[in-house]
Amino acid sequence: MHWIFRLTARTGFGILAALAANGSGAQDAAAGKVKAGEACAACHGADGNSSNELWPSLAGQTARYLYLELRDFKEGRRSDPVMSAIAQTLSRDDMFNLAAYYSAQAPRPSTYKTDPDRIERGKAVAASSLCTMCHLGGFSGQNEIPRVADQQFQYIVKQLKDFRERRRTNDGGNMTAYTKTLSDDDILNLANYITDLD
Secondary structure (H helix, E strand, O other): OHHHHHHHHHHHHHHHHHHOOOOOOOHHHHHHHHHHHOOEEEEOOOOOOOOOOOOOOOOOOOOOHHHHHHHHHOOOOOHHHHHHHHHHHOOOHHHHHHHHHHHOOOOOOOOOOHHHHHHHHHHHHHHOOOOHHHOOOHOEOOOEOOOOOOOOOOHHHHHHHHHHHOOEEEEHHHHHHHHOOHHHHHHHHHHHHHHOOO
């Protein structure tokens, strides 16, 4: 129940912050496309479909999640040597516009060669942990909960380990609480399962 309160509080804060930051909350996907070409395409792909396993695909991601993560990088709640520096150059309008652009792009399936046995074990881990309660069926995401279906395999592994080891803590504690029970093998199984979804 406590985690639900934290999730609700973050959701409410995210909505208020978004509206306060941009008056009407309007987003300009065309301006986002221009900014993406200038600042993001080299790592995340021109249309948000990354070809490097270390960098996430952004295509089809929820707009609210994208905005909140960019804001967290800019304000120091999330840290990455490359993204933290790039986020410092973005205005709030830039963040809204990038979120609008990437959320409207069609995600492509990952090209990672998944292991069928690990997929089945990962599916069982996801079911027993009620992952779809937040990430929804097919891991399609909602609001500030990210879409992780067909995400880059190594990126998923890194994020799950970062949550478990508390190197990433900008989620209100939900993923940290969940991942502390996962073994390295569980993480590899989950990553195979999630990467295989489309």
